[in-house]
Amino acid sequence: MRALDSDLVYNFRRSPIAIISTLIVVICVGAAALAPLIAPYNPFDLASLNLMDSMIPPAFLPDGTAAHLLGTDNQGRDLVSAMMYGGRISLIIGLSAVVFATIVGILVGLTAGYAGGAVDAVLMRIADVQLTFPAILIALLVSGVVGVALPPSLHEKLEVYVLIFAIGISRWPQFARTVRSSTMVERGRDYVLAARVIGLSGPRIVLTHILPNAWGPVVVIATINIGGSILDEATLSFLGVGLPATQPSLGTLIRIGNDYLYSGEWWITIFPGVALAALVLSINLLGDWLRDAVNPRLR
Amino acid sequence: MADVLEAVKVSRSFDVSKPWLQRMLSRSGRRSLRAVDEVSFSIPKGTTLSLVGESGCGKSTVARLAVGLYPPSSGDIRFEGQSLSSARAQPALRRRMNMIFQDPYASLNPRWRVQDIVAEPLRAFGMLRGSAVGDRVGQLLSQVGLSPADGAKYPHEFSGGQRQRISIARALSSEPDFLVCDEPTSALDVSVQAQILNLMRELQTRLGLTYLFISHNLSVIRHMSDRLGVMYLGRIVEHGPAEAIFTEPRHPYTRLLLDAIPDLDAAGGVGRVRAGVGGEVPSPIAPPPGCTFHPRCPLANDRCRVERPDYTQAGPVEVACHAVEEGRG
Amino acid sequence: MSALLDVQDLSVDFPTRRGRLHALDRVSLSIQPGEILGVVGESGAGKSLTGAAIIGLLEPPGVIVGGQVSLEGRRIDKLPPEQMRRIRGRQIGAVFQDPLTTLNPLYTVGRQLVETMQTHLGLSDRDAKARAVQWLVDVGIPGAAERVDAYPHEFSGGMRQRVVIALALCAEPKLVIADEPTTALDVSIQAQVIALLRRLAREHGTAVLLVTHDMGVIAETCDRVAVMYAGRVIEVGSVAAVVHRPSHPYTEGLMASIPALRARVDRLAQIDGAMPRLNAIPPGCAYNPRCPKVFERCRHDRPNLMPAKETQAACWLYAEGAVHG
Numbered sequence: 001m002r003a004l005d006s007d008l009v010y011n012f013r014r015s016p017i018a019i020i021s022t023l024i025v026v027i028c029v030g031a032a033a034l035a036p037l038i039a040p041y042n043p044f045d046l047a048s049l050n051l052m053d054s055m056i057p058p059a060f061l062p063d064g065t066a067a068h069l070l071g072t073d074n075q076g077r078d079l080v081s082a083m084m085y086g087g088r089i090s091l092i093i094g095l096s097a098v099v100f101a102t103i104v105g106i107l108v109g110l111t112a113g114y115a116g117g118a119v120d121a122v123l124m125r126i127a128d129v130q131l132t133f134p135a136i137l138i139a140l141l142v143s144g145v146v147g148v149a150l151p152p153s154l155h156e157k158l159e160v161y162v163l164i165f166a167i168g169i170s171r172w173p174q175f176a177r178t179v180r181s182s183t184m185v186e187r188g189r190d191y192v193l194a195a196r197v198i199g200l201s202g203p204r205i206v207l208t209h210i211l212p213n214a215w216g217p218v219v220v221i222a223t224i225n226i227g228g229s230i231l232d233e234a235t236l237s238f239l240g241v242g243l244p245a246t247q248p249s250l251g252t253l254i255r256i257g258n259d260y261l262y263s264g265e266w267w268i269t270i271f272p273g274v275a276l277a278a279l280v281l282s283i284n285l286l287g288d289w290l291r292d293a294v295n296p297r298l299r
Numbered sequence: 300m301a302d303v304l305e306a307v308k309v310s311r312s313f314d315v316s317k318p319w320l321q322r323m324l325s326r327s328g329r330r331s332l333r334a335v336d337e338v339s340f341s342i343p344k345g346t347t348l349s350l351v352g353e354s355g356c357g358k359s360t361v362a363r364l365a366v367g368l369y370p371p372s373s374g375d376i377r378f379e380g381q382s383l384s385s386a387r388a389q390p391a392l393r394r395r396m397n398m399i400f401q402d403p404y405a406s407l408n409p410r411w412r413v414q415d416i417v418a419e420p421l422r423a424f425g426m427l428r429g430s431a432v433g434d435r436v437g438q439l440l441s442q443v444g445l446s447p448a449d450g451a452k453y454p455h456e457f458s459g460g461q462r463q464r465i466s467i468a469r470a471l472s473s474e475p476d477f478l479v480c481d482e483p484t485s486a487l488d489v490s491v492q493a494q495i496l497n498l499m500r501e502l503q504t505r506l507g508l509t510y511l512f513i514s515h516n517l518s519v520i521r522h523m524s525d526r527l528g529v530m531y532l533g534r535i536v537e538h539g540p541a542e543a544i545f546t547e548p549r550h551p552y553t554r555l556l557l558d559a560i561p562d563l564d565a566a567g568g569v570g571r572v573r574a575g576v577g578g579e580v581p582s583p584i585a586p587p588p589g590c591t592f593h594p595r596c597p598l599a600n601d602r603c604r605v606e607r608p609d610y611t612q613a614g615p616v617e618v619a620c621h622a623v624e625e626g627r628g
Numbered sequence: 629m630s631a632l633l634d635v636q637d638l639s640v641d642f643p644t645r646r647g648r649l650h651a652l653d654r655v656s657l658s659i660q661p662g663e664i665l666g667v668v669g670e671s672g673a674g675k676s677l678t679g680a681a682i683i684g685l686l687e688p689p690g691v692i693v694g695g696q697v698s699l700e701g702r703r704i705d706k707l708p709p710e711q712m713r714r715i716r717g718r719q720i721g722a723v724f725q726d727p728l729t730t731l732n733p734l735y736t737v738g739r740q741l742v743e744t745m746q747t748h749l750g751l752s753d754r755d756a757k758a759r760a761v762q763w764l765v766d767v768g769i770p771g772a773a774e775r776v777d778a779y780p781h782e783f784s785g786g787m788r789q790r791v792v793i794a795l796a797l798c799a800e801p802k803l804v805i806a807d808e809p810t811t812a813l814d815v816s817i818q819a820q821v822i823a824l825l826r827r828l829a830r831e832h833g834t835a836v837l838l839v840t841h842d843m844g845v846i847a848e849t850c851d852r853v854a855v856m857y858a859g860r861v862i863e864v865g866s867v868a869a870v871v872h873r874p875s876h877p878y879t880e881g882l883m884a885s886i887p888a889l890r891a892r893v894d895r896l897a898q899i900d901g902a903m904p905r906l907n908a909i910p911p912g913c914a915y916n917p918r919c920p921k922v923f924e925r926c927r928h929d930r931p932n933l934m935p936a937k938e939t940q941a942a943c944w945l946y947a948e949g950a951v952h953g
Contacts (some may be wrong), residue, residue, distance in 0.1 A: 010645055122316070128412045190406035194469065197366050198420045210409040353814040357677055359657050458902040459671075488670035488841065493885035500895070515815055522815040522896065542892070559819040561844030563871055579817060612786040 011293040017265050018289040021282040028279045032088040039069075039081040043248070050077045055260070071267045073256060080089070082253055089249040093163050094230035096221050101229075105136035105175020106218065107213070110174065113183025114206050124180065135170035137230055142166035143241050143277035159243055167232045169223050171225055178221055179259030216294055224287035227280040234276055250276045301379070303477050303509040304365060305341040309374035312359055315584060325484070332584050334360040334608035336533035337374065343524070344476070346512040349520045349541065351556070352530035355583055358513045361530075362481040364397050365511050378477070394424045397470040401482035407454040413440075413465055414450030420473040439468040442497060460491035467498065471506070478509045483517060496522060517560055521545055529553045531581055532591040539616030549598045549618045590621065598622040629699065630656035632835050633682070633803055635788035637695035638705075640674075640681050642906070649906040651677055651690060653859045656933070657837075661802065661861045664829060664836040666846035666867065669856035670903050675839045678856070681705075682837070683720055684712040716747040721796030721834075723825075727788035730795065731780040735762070737791045738776035741798050763794040767824060775892075784867025786817035792822065797828055804829065807839045822849055833919040843886055847871050855879050856915035858904055871915070875936035876943050878915045913944070921945060 070079040236242035236253030251275035257269025400406035437447030484492040523542035537550040538580040593599040613625040640652035697705040741760035764772035767790040810818040863876040884897035916926040936946035
């Protein structure tokens with residue numbers, strides 16, 4: 001394990017893409033995490049908003065002001081601050097959805113892979129059926145159904161959890177399939193037989209022997225899925241089934257800005273868009289690098 | 300001497316059918332493979348019974364049946380007179396048998412430290428607690444020729460031979476009486492193989508162990524065995540004291556095997572003229588009728604093609620062969 | 629008679645970030661036309677690597693860092709890949725452990741034989757087809773006339789290896805490199821395949837470099853044998869001398885540790901310890917920490933092959949003026 005880690009570090013140091021991607025991710029995550037401390041304004045503080053400040057262009061344009069580096073949106077929110085807070089929400093939803101999908105996927109994958117037979121067949125057919133629908137469609141469906149089922153008063157409060165659930169549930173089959181196939185490989189290994197010879201129970205073997213060895217590919221898939229989940233959230237918010245304008249994520253900001261794109265106020269949509277693209281691209285590049293770095297066949 | 304393990308007409312079939320859905324669509328039935336076919340043997344305490352045969356002969360399935368990894372499809376395996384199916388239910392009896400595997404790179408969990416690997420049976424059976432576990436692990440590692448300090452390392456830090464020693468230490472940790480050794484040296488180099496074989500014999504003498512030893516290597520078998528069973532397509536075709544079989548092989552398949560071993564004595568001489576036995580092992584899914592060896596057998600006649608041979612006593616050895624029974628061998 | 633294949637001081641390194649590993653260290657071998665040379669050693673000794681380096685199929689990051697390989701007096705270790713590929717088909721055939729790495733699953737075995745012969749021998753379609761059938765007969769495939777149109781997956785493991793042998797020999801190369809050709813096969817099939825390889829090599833006057841860990845196979849098949857240890861050739865000699873009267877203490881230990889089929893002993897002779905990993909090869913003779921006859925010189929001077937009893941051995945016991953022999 002220690003050797004693998006140091007190999008990773010070595011690989012990392014020699015990959016400019018990995019280094020630059022990490023840098024961007026760290027900046028984005030840092031800005032998002034520390035938003036309450038370092039953001040110039042609090043975009044949620046309605047009292048501080050002034051409609052007179054709305055639609056101020058970025059500082060480098062003729063009408064811009066140094067007080068709002070990237071300008072303001074239609075409600076007078078400082079765009080830098082809104083993006084920091086928006087990125088925070090995007091990242092929380094993206095990460096939580098992946099954690100959710102990972103947990104569901106690992107449980108299903110371990111069960112299917114170790115039990116085999118009918119259990120495996122049923123679980124995997126469910127996964128197959130779900131994989132035939134685009135993830136975004138499932139997320140749309142889930143968030144639509146939940147939206148109707150819940151009383152409107154709860155919407156704003158629960159919207160974040162609904163999104164996490166909707167995106168997470170649309171992504172678990174990938175994890176389940178990967179974990180299942182590594183479980184099936186490990187299940188036949190002699191060290192698992194050795195544990196069975198002394199009579200250890202199935203769940204104990206799965207948790208102490210198989211899971212630690214099936215773990216590697218999950219980390220890679222999880223990384224790649226974070227980017228996708230953030231995009232899913234942005235898409236849902238852009239389509240208007242995501243977060244409300246009072247709680248803007250990067251996707252919500254893009255949607256709001258989209259209305260003004262053709263009237264000349266391009267910055268409201270372009271800056272959050274660029275931030276979103278940079279973040280997702282970096283995460284995906286990092287995921288690709290990780291996949292190659294831990295795959296012994298490509299080394 | 301009392302028998303530690305006894306197998307009585309043990310058979311084991313495996314379902315090799317296609318998945319349910321495909322079977323329904325193509326309207327084909329279930330197919331099964333009879334990996335082990337009415338195998339009987341007994342192993343007296345403190346001795347080694349070896350099973351030899353080529354791939355697909357069912358010897359590894361017998362190994363797994365003997366430690367209860369599979370239940371037999373029919374027949375019975377008894378551990379000190381008690382049926383294994385009930386014995387497996389009792390940890391007190393399960394503790395007394397263990398297994399050593401072929402591939403030392405696959406039989407140790409790569410994410411576990413050696414001390415945890417060796418201590419796993421101790422913990423599983425609740426035999427020791429706390430610091431006593433560490434002491435016992437150190438003692439076990441010394442017993443197999445490693446240092447107690449090696450316990451803190453991971454398996455990848457060891458060579459193949461050392462890993463097999465770790466495997467043996469794990470197998471011995473619950474103080475078993477009976478060990479199943481499934482090709483324990485076939486993944487090792489010869490000089491290391493000698494170390495492991497010597498160690499296993501030393502431990503047998505010192506601890507009074509009983510072995511079921513599985514191998515395809517006849518030289519290793521000869522070195523290790525008291526009794527020997529030769530397997531072909533799921534059946535034991537010849538069974539008796541190892542020395543008797545090696546000095547006078549009776550079954551045509553045993554003779555073929557012994558003749559096929561490339562021999563060191565051949566060095567420099569003219570290549571040995573081999574008996575003209577060719578052919579390959581048929582698929583165990585559709586074994587030939589009668590004696591399953593008849594398509595490759597130089598002595599086969601019409602009876603062999605239809606009637607399955609029963610065991611004939613020939614000296615100290617039991618042979619399943621019509622030719623031997625009729626005195627044609 | 630000049631050697632068909634001559635390998636001089638061949639060294640292969642594997643650069644890793646923890647330093648260069650010397651996987652082959654000044655290996656020298658030669659094979660006469662029609663001779664079968666065995667290369668034997670434990671896993672990691674460098675025997676397969678030697679075969680791969682000779683035919684230019686080193687897996688990266690392995691690189692040849694010294695020495696030379698000559699085939700019929702012509703250097704082939706520095707040839708461009710395209711020329712090397714032509715030599716591999718025409719002048720050097722190859723048989724590997726897993727026949728499926730050599731056979732193309734999409735073509736019938738007949739087509740593969742025909743294409744190989746047409747590329748290298750320029751035969752007409754009819755001649756090539758007839759010869760392909762004849763080759764399958766020669767390697768003992770029953771019903772060769774029909775089986776020539778079968779695909780590799782329709783053959784059993786032993787039969788596939790026979791097809792590979794036919795494929796390796798059909799372009800009539802002068803040398804065949806066989807790397808563990810029988811290791812994946814069952815005991816009773818091994819003997820058949822070994823006998824076949826030996827017979828065909830003799831009939832066609834093909835030289836064979838047979839890489840294996842099985843001393844029994846070596847003893848039955850080879851004329852001469854080279855023993856490798858930790859990336860070096862430590863003993864070379866006639867097969868009878870190396871097997872029965874070895875000079876190098878390692879070869880002695882190796883032979884004694886093989887359980888005999890004809891008799892039973894109470895305890896096998898064993899060599900303690902294990903072959904060093906490539907990153908921890910001791911100075912001097914690589915075998916010195918395990919050697920029962922070690923003396924001072926072995927610990928810091930590296931021995932080269934020198935005449936020793938009936939063989940050549942890399943061992944200071946046989947140095948001129950040595951008092952320890």
